[in-house]
Amino acid sequence: MTDAAEHRPAYxxxxxxxxxxxxxARTAENSAAHLLPHLRPGMELLDVGSGAGTITAGLARLVGPAHVTALEVSEEAAALTRAELGRQGLGEVEVVVGDAHHLPFADGSxxxxxxxxxxxxxxxxxxxxxxxxRVTRPGGTVAVRDSDYEGFRWWPERPGIERWLALYLxxxxxxxxxxDAGRRLLAWAHEAGFTDVEATSSTQLYATAEGRRAWAGTVAGRVTAGALAEQLAREGWADAAEREEIAAQFLAWAEHPDGWFxxxxxxxxxxx
Structure with a gap:
C-alpha cells in the first residue's frame, strides 16, 4: 500500500x-525518553495517536496541560485518551479526532x-x-518511536512464538x-523532507518472572480475543484451537526461568 492510500486502515x-x-503501562519516561530532554514548559505539543493517554499525561505535566493537544483517529480511541487524562486530573488537554495524513492544524502551529x-x-x-x-514551527521537533517486529528476539525458542510473529506480520x-517500521524511520524522515534527523534505538526487555508474565499475558489475550483474534479467524489464517495453542506456549514460556524476550x-x- 502506498502513501496515496486514502482509506483509514484497520488498527x-x-x-x-x-x-x-x-x-x-506506557509512560513518557519509558516510552518517550528520547524526547524528554528537549521539552520545556510552555511548548505547544501535539501528541498524534494518543491512545491509552498515559504517555500524553506525562508529556502534559512537562510542558503544561493547556499546551498539549492529543489526536486520535476515531471517537472510540479519543474517548480512551480523555478518560485517562480526566483520571489523572489533566482535563485541560484538548483531545481531537483527525487523520495523521491530513492534520487539522495550521502550518507552523x-x-x-x-x-x-x-x-x-x-x-x-x-x-x-x-x-x-508542516505543522511544526521552524526549529521545532518531531519525535517518533516505532517497533521493529522483525527485530524481536527471544529465548528459549518456541514454535508457538514463531507462529504468533508470522501471523501478526x-x-x-x-x-x-x-x-518493521522502526528500522525505516530515518529513511522515511529524509523522504518527508527533513534534513536534520537524529536516529536512535532502544529495547524493552522482559526477563523477570513478572515481566515475562505481563508480556505473555498480553500476547495470549490478543491472540485469543479482540481485533487480532477476530482477523485471524475471519481470514482463515488460524482457527481457535491453533490460537489457544499459541497462547498456551507463550504462557508456558513465561514460566521458564531462562525466559528472555x-x-x-x-x-x-x-x-x-
Missing amino acids: THGYGAAVLKSHR VDVVHAHQVLQHVPGPVRALAEFR RAARANGGTP NLLHGEILARA
Whole structure:
C-alpha cells in the first residue's frame, strides 16, 4: 500500500482489555525518553495517536496541560485518551479526532509533534511525517518511536512464538501497516523532507518472572480475543484451537526461568 492510500486502515491491535492493559503501562519516561530532554514548559505539543493517554499525561505535566493537544483517529480511541487524562486530573488537554495524513492544524502551529507506535499502523507513513513537519514551527521537533517486529528476539525458542510473529506480520501488513517500521524511520524522515534527523534505538526487555508474565499475558489475550483474534479467524489464517495453542506456549514460556524476550524500537528526533 502506498502513501496515496486514502482509506483509514484497520488498527491491528484493537482496543481490547489485553491491549489496553499493556498500553496503560506506557509512560513518557519509558516510552518517550528520547524526547524528554528537549521539552520545556510552555511548548505547544501535539501528541498524534494518543491512545491509552498515559504517555500524553506525562508529556502534559512537562510542558503544561493547556499546551498539549492529543489526536486520535476515531471517537472510540479519543474517548480512551480523555478518560485517562480526566483520571489523572489533566482535563485541560484538548483531545481531537483527525487523520495523521491530513492534520487539522495550521502550518507552523506547534513546537513539538510526538507519535509513539503510530507510523507502523498508517498506510502512508511518509505522508504523515510530511504533515508533522508542516505543522511544526521552524526549529521545532518531531519525535517518533516505532517497533521493529522483525527485530524481536527471544529465548528459549518456541514454535508457538514463531507462529504468533508470522501471523501478526501477516495481519499488520494486510491492514496497510509496516510492522518493521522502526528500522525505516530515518529513511522515511529524509523522504518527508527533513534534513536534520537524529536516529536512535532502544529495547524493552522482559526477563523477570513478572515481566515475562505481563508480556505473555498480553500476547495470549490478543491472540485469543479482540481485533487480532477476530482477523485471524475471519481470514482463515488460524482457527481457535491453533490460537489457544499459541497462547498456551507463550504462557508456558513465561514460566521458564531462562525466559528472555527483547523488543526493538527505532526512534527519531527530526528538526523542522
